Amino acid sequence: MRFVAGFLFFLVGCSLLDDSSPTSSTVRLEVEQNDYVAEREIDGPRARYGFDLVVHLYNESPHTLYLQRCRPDTPYPIYAVKPVETENAHDAAYNAVWACPGNGHPFVVRPGMTRTDTLHLSGPNGWLGGTIRHQGIMEGRFRLRYSIGTCLSMADCPLDNSVQRSDVFDVSLAYPDNDELSAYARKMAGTWQWLHSLDESAGRTVWPGTSGNPHRSLEINDEGTFLLLSAGALAAHGRFNLERAGLRRVLRFSVEKGHVEGLARLQYVWLERENTLVLEDTGSCNACLLHTFSRIAR
Numbered sequence: 409m410r411f412v413a414g415f416l417f418f419l420v421g422c423s424l425l426d427d428s429s430p431t432s433s434t435v436r437l438e439v440e441q442n443d444y445v446a447e448r449e450i451d452g453p454r455a456r457y458g459f460d461l462v463v464h465l466y467n468e469s470p471h472t473l474y475l476q477r478c479r480p481d482t483p484y485p486i487y488a489v490k491p492v493e494t495e496n497a498h499d500a501a502y503n504a505v506w507a508c509p510g511n512g513h514p515f516v517v518r519p520g521m522t523r524t525d526t527l528h529l530s531g532p533n534g535w536l537g538g539t540i541r542h543q544g545i546m547e548g549r550f551r552l553r554y555s556i557g558t559c560l561s562m563a564d565c566p567l568d569n570s571v572q573r574s575d576v577f578d579v580s581l582a583y584p585d586n587d588e589l590s591a592y593a594r595k596m597a598g599t600w601q602w603l604h605s606l607d608e609s610a611g612r613t614v615w616p617g618t619s620g621n622p623h624r625s626l627e628i629n630d631e632g633t634f635l636l637l638s639a640g641a642l643a644a645h646g647r648f649n650l651e652r653a654g655l656r657r658v659l660r661f662s663v664e665k666g667h668v669e670g671l672a673r674l675q676y677v678w679l680e681r682e683n684t685l686v687l688e689d690t691g692s693c694n695a696c697l698l699h700t701f702s703r704i705a706r
Contacts, residue, residue, distance in 0.1 A: 430558065430567055434469035437554060437574040446546070447582045449530060452678045453688065454542070455655050457581055458530030463552055463574060465523040474562055475515040475523070476555040478508040484525045485515055485554050492549040492576055501531035501544025502579075514560065527552075546655070549576050584652055592657065593632070593650045596677070600626045600685050600701035605670070607697055614697070624670065626685075626701060634661065636668055643669050650677070658690065671699065 644666030
């Protein structure tokens, strides 16, 4: 009889007396709102966007729930973000890069409890082959997924996928508007000395003063005009527009006379520390170059 009582105690302690598994009606993972705008957090060639996602886990089942976390002191559970269209975490740009040693310190959510987390999602977190082309979907409809089980060894007692995922939320990006583009163009105003051009695919750097590469400077004016000088002589002049292309800004040269020697007419553009201007050839090119200029003090 002692054996039976002890065995029953073991069953109760492991929440196995109730054979019913948690369902989406008794365990719910819900986001606090359904629409989010990801703001630009890092500028430049590998611009990154982020937003805070507040998520609630409601446990209305008779089971104690266990949520995996990366390290004993990580304040939030391990999560995955999946686009609704593919249900594949590899397709979303907002997934963290986890490097977890494994630990026996999961979060515990007992029956009747609600757990709330504020997760800062940011991305992209990967780029193709060392280029500046990002991996993953940035905009659209997504779900969040936690790894949830009903025992400490969560791999042995995982909940059904429908229970471990949240309701749908939409993410859009805060693209630069006309006012922001105008302000950025004003920051670019000045005279810029060409320092070098990098062919990333070939690992080759082109320097001014080498064969066929005279010293050049680029003058950008507040009123939307530019001058390009090559070896001290006027090579081209005209107008420019600063526009948006997906996550990035592009500089479009409209040449009125001459030609933009060494530059394509459409360039990705960004400023580094206010005194460095970087232009990158756009489109399909066998040797797209990354051109770096330094501001000349007036």
